[in-house]
Amino acid sequence: MDAQVETASRELSYAQAIQEAMAIAMERDERVFLMGEDIGVYGGAFQVTGDLVERFGTDRVMDTPISELGGAGVAVGAAVTGTRPIFEFQFSDFATLAMEQIVNQAAKMRYMLGGAVSVPVVMRFPAGSGTGAAAQHSQSLEAWLGHVPGLKVIQPATPHDVKGMLLAAVEDPDPVMIFEHKLLYKMKGEVPEGYYTVPIGKAEVRRQGADLTIVATSIMVHKALDAAEQLAAEGIDVEVVDLRTVRPMDRETIIESVRKTSRLMCVYEGVKTLGVGAEISAMIAESEAFDYLDAPIVRLGGAETPIPYNPELEKATVPQVDGIVKAARDLAKGAR
Amino acid sequence: MAGKAKTGAAAKKDGANLPFLYQHYDHETLRGALRKMYLIRRFEEGAEESYMRGLIHGTMHLSIGQEASAMGICLGLTDDDQITSTHRGHGHSIAKGADVSRMFAEFFGKTTGYCRGRGGSMHIADVTKGNLGANGIVAGGIPIAVGAALTAKKMKNGKVVVSFFGDGANNEGAFHEALNMASIWKLPVVFVCENNGYGMSTSVARATAVKNIADRAAAYAMPGEIVDGNSVADVAAAAHRAIERARNGEGPSLIECKTYRYRGHSKSDRNRYRTKEEIEEWMTQRDPIEHFEEELQEFGVIDLAGIEAIREDVAKEIAAGIEFAKESPMPDVANLEKYVYTEQA
Structure with a gap:
């Protein structure tokens, strides 16, 4: 660079x-x-x-x-x-x-x-x-x-x-x-201002936390950060990792975060099945980080439907802040 | 291959009655063209034989019978000019100057092959000679050729790009999108359709709404010319006009070379969609190499002894190429993932 x-x-x-x-x-x-x-x-x-x-x-x-x-x-x-x-x-x-x-x-x-x-x-x-x-x-x-x-x-x-x-x-x-x-x-x-580069292939920890890791992509990073703020008020300390690059994926940053928090949630807008979260989950399951997990991995992704027109239906198709808060709370408290 | 044009007195002396090819190119260049056509045919026969003997795997698409279009077009190109080619691309590759040893090595999957054994028959490229590659996707190379022509126009480097494709490609969307863009941007590109009558088994008559593929040029406001694709002289004359037009910044052209492939589509072809008589007629009555030899003799460019010398010379080069391929090392499996991405320091 x-x-x-x-x-x-x-x-x-x-x-x-x-x-x-x-x-x-x-x-x-x-x-x-x-x-x-x-x-x-x-x-x-x-x-x-x-x-x-x-x-x-x-x-x-x-x-x-x-x-x-x-x-x-x-x-x-x-x-x-x-x-x-x-x-x-x-x-x-x-x-x-x-x-x-x-x-x-x-x-x-x-x-x-x-x-x-x-x-x-x-x-x-x-x-x-x-x-x-x-x-x-x-x-x-x-x-x-x-x-x-x-x-x-x-x-x-x-x-x-x-x-x-x-x-x-x-x-x-x-x-x-x-x-x-x-x-x-x-x-x-x-x-x-001016010229600078941000490297391809490097994830970024957007928020440090101790209780669970959310790996999010694109707009979901912001939703995850909003959710993390709400959860902080409840005493749940969320780490948010911005994946930034889908390929090549930054294994080290994710593994390091999971090692720290022992809980992983993936939040992405693409259809949940066979999506980015599947790859992150599998990557953790195949790695030494599997041993750090204290709970099953949670994926929040897009619904198994085309994107609908009606605004309420459209919102329901992709993860929203409330859903992230609820899922993260359950994961952190071991309710799953 | 850059054909060497005659100049001044030599050009005049031959008189105006000779076909363009014989007026424009000197004898050495014309003999060289015949040699390359033999090289194409013997290369493909050699590849076919190696396949039959189990020395190489996969499949291949042979252009035997179509040598005149590859050679007639490439005669008009310089080494700096570029081409995109097709799954039936060995002829284009050789006509543009590729070394048959490295082509055989690619067939054999060896590290000395043009693609270091990663591409095989359908992806042979020689970028040092301006061949941007054969292509396994019908019409896949056509937009790429237009992109190369866009580079030529932007960089004002004087290059002309030729896109070879078959009759099957003219019913792909990529063909239409690419011709349209080449025309609106007046790019230096020549579209060469080698119409061998069949897209795999489906005849042009059954697959294409227009009688001649060259007719489709009208839809994109460019000249469309039909030529006897088995006549080097006819192909070269049309190529010269289209290449000059491209080089002068006047935009693209479409040339339709009517030709025929002797072999089946690929190695799985049982030839059930055409008759033996039809194949026989093309092979015996319209062979491009025989036709060219007759013309060359008629115009005093070569005699029988000269032709025989070329055949022997080509046979030696083919044998040496196969030997080179056999002797070359196999790729190391440890390097499987090399070349997926550009290695960066």
């Missing part, structure tokens, strides 16, 4: 932090450019690219046709021949249209060619529920891509991290998939 050149910081939204990272990346390296649907004058469906086209022009902030498969393939071909594309999917759900290029080409090209090439492409996926957009615009598919060797899959949870991890992704020689929860876009946080 480059030297961290952190200077003054100020409050930015998560979306502004992404935009700033992309601007810095383009200023630092003329090979970097952006591709995506309506990212030019429209500014992106979530206004993440905003006015970047005015600063960098249409050659570097390229609107693509509505062609996710072809667009992703163009990004892969451009990356493998010497540029550094950042490809925005309008919604992470549209990754399903481009899985061929992501899974068969981007992820495997280096391996299939015996190391003769690298594929330094970055793909951005606005993900998650909570916007009333229903089943085809609300999914959390990070576990799908996390299942593919050759990809790196990250889920930054804060404005600080998304800027630093995006800049790390652009520097990375391999394909990096960034899942950005849409409800985080307006969240504000301290973001250092």
Whole structure:
């Protein structure tokens, strides 16, 4: 990693932090450019690219046709021949249209060619529920891509991290998939000015605690922190680990936390079964940390349904603070 | 392979009645093209024989009978120009300058293979010669070629990219998305459809709504040209026009090479969807190598002794390539996970 050149910081939204990272990346390296649907004058469906086209022009902030498969393939071909594309999917759900290029080409090209090439492409996926957009615009598919060797899959949870991890992704020689929860876009946080990176593959302990560990991803980190505050009032001391990277997963930080608290809960928005929590649980079960456990592992994940439209049903589909509080209380008190 | 074009007086002397190929390229280049076509055919025959003898596993898709399109297109490319290829890509690879020893080594799964034994027949690439790789996914390479052409345009490096694909690929969404983007962005790319009549067992007539795949160029506002894919001269002339157009910044073209594969789709093919007579007719009446040899003799480029010398020379190179592959070391299983990610200091 480059030297961290952190200077003054100020409050930015998560979306502004992404935009700033992309601007810095383009200023630092003329090979970097952006591709995506309506990212030019429209500014992106979530206004993440905003006015970047005015600063960098249409050659570097390229609107693509509505062609996710072809667009992703163009990004892969451009990356493998010497540029550094950042490809925005309008919604992470549209990754399903481009899985061929992501899974068969981007992820495997280096391996299939015996190391003769690298594929330094970055793909951005606005993900998650909570916007009333229903089943085809609300999914959390990070576990799908996390299942593919050759990809790196990250889920930054804060404005600080998304800027630093995006800049790390652009520097990375391999394909990096960034899942950005849409409800985080307006969240504000301290973001250092200038260039810095946050390493891919490192989890972060967001809150120290002694009684149980919650490993959470993306927006669930904030819900877990809210839950931890409520539980603190009851005398339950929760440690919150922000996973940050789905692949490669940071085993050490999780094992270390479980060693300390002896209780583990995984909280993630993707469908519970065969999801990120399954991997964390299995990883602990296979490791020496299994011996530290004083209670069964608990997973809180998305319901086994498509995301519904009705707001009450939609909320019930993914873990909420109240549910985390209750499950954590039960786990800490050994009620399970 | 970069064909060596004639210049000045030599070009004029041959007169305007000769086909483009014979006006444009010198004799040495043309003999070299014949040699490469033999190299492609003998390579594939050698691979097939090695498979039958149980020396290599997996499967393979042979392009025997299609050598003229690979050679005719690549004649017009420089070493810096790039191609993407297909599951039936050995010909493209050799025509673009790959070493058959390293290709055999890849078939044998050896560390000296182009993919160090990780890719096999369907992923052979030689990036040093601009071959970005064969591809196991039908139409998978087409958007990648467009991306490579986008790089060429952005970096103004003068490169042209050729995307080879088969008739089956023209019904994949990736084909349509890629051609559209290449056209709206005026990218330096040439789309080459090798229409061998069948996508696995399904004939083009049964699978494709238009009569000619080149007709689809109209939908993307680019020239579409149909050529006899078994004639090096016809392919080379069309390739020259499309490559010049791309290099001049005028955008993409689509060339449809009508051709035929002698062998089945892959090693599991029982050839139940076409007749023996049909195969026989292509093999005896329209063989691309025989056709090219006749032309070369007619125009005084080579004589029978010269052809025989090429055959012997190619046979030696093939035998040496197989020997190299057999003798090369196997990968170490301890290195199984190497090359999944780029090694970083």
